[in-house]
Amino acid sequence: MPGLLIGGKHVLVPGVEIISPGEEPWATLHPSDGRTRPTRWIRQITLHTTKGEWPQVIKPGSGRDGRDRRVADFWRESPRQSAAHIVVDNDGSAVCLADILEVEAYHATVVNRWSVGIETYQEAGGVIYQAAIDSTVRIVVALCRALGIQFQIPAPPYHKQPLMVLSRDGGPATVGIFGHRDVTDNRGRGDPGDAIMSAVQAAGAEVFEFDRAQDRIAWRERQRELVSMGHKLLVDGVPGPGTVKALKAAGYPDGLYRQPRP
Numbered sequence: 001m002p003g004l005l006i007g008g009k010h011v012l013v014p015g016v017e018i019i020s021p022g023e024e025p026w027a028t029l030h031p032s033d034g035r036t037r038p039t040r041w042i043r044q045i046t047l048h049t050t051k052g053e054w055p056q057v058i059k060p061g062s063g064r065d066g067r068d069r070r071v072a073d074f075w076r077e078s079p080r081q082s083a084a085h086i087v088v089d090n091d092g093s094a095v096c097l098a099d100i101l102e103v104e105a106y107h108a109t110v111v112n113r114w115s116v117g118i119e120t121y122q123e124a125g126g127v128i129y130q131a132a133i134d135s136t137v138r139i140v141v142a143l144c145r146a147l148g149i150q151f152q153i154p155a156p157p158y159h160k161q162p163l164m165v166l167s168r169d170g171g172p173a174t175v176g177i178f179g180h181r182d183v184t185d186n187r188g189r190g191d192p193g194d195a196i197m198s199a200v201q202a203a204g205a206e207v208f209e210f211d212r213a214q215d216r217i218a219w220r221e222r223q224r225e226l227v228s229m230g231h232k233l234l235v236d237g238v239p240g241p242g243t244v245k246a247l248k249a250a251g252y253p254d255g256l257y258r259q260p261r262p
Contacts, residue, residue, distance in 0.1 A: 002023060005099045013139055020096055024095075030083070041240060042116060045144070046108045046117050049190060050067075050119050062091040065089050067089045081106045082106055083107060085100050092131035107119075115170075137196075149177070150256060151203075155207040160189065166210075179197060222243075232246075
């Protein structure tokens, strides 16, 4: 069955055709491009574009497919240790190259241990097709629901520098959806660019200024409210597995405080 592979189970993403790991001979991560995850708590999604070019040109509709295989082949044949879990093609289809829960892919240095990497294909000249952006958002939503990652992103605009809470040590207490540009300044604004982050926000993502601890302040208040309702959890401002469990018990679908829009 096609779909994202998460903990040995296939997760379908409505509206997105996904090739699963091993479904095609090329649909696999090279062993040198990842390792077994050292944690079961995945707390971040990191968004990339394959070229990281800026400025970007967003073209309506879809473009020529087959780019996901091109990227997978390039990673597998390259001596450099670098790859992501998922590649989204010009036409909105995608490939999942490894079990997202079991495998740490080497896509964004310090956040690799606890993040999922998604590469959205970018043509020369900064071109990204709208179909690829739309599918990227659908995949993000599916991952948040499956993994209990809160649907939240850095507050725009991009300030031409990474977030301190991520760049220092990967942000072990930081939860949400980020761009590669929020982790390091090696790639810059075009990785993944503004359009993809804006599309995630338009789907209902909550925005926080993470370097001002707005997320921690808001989550402490929410955790206190859950405790007042009789749920047992640590009030630390970090929406980890205990908070997700309490949110589910309180009636929040998939343990997400902010629900994505269809």
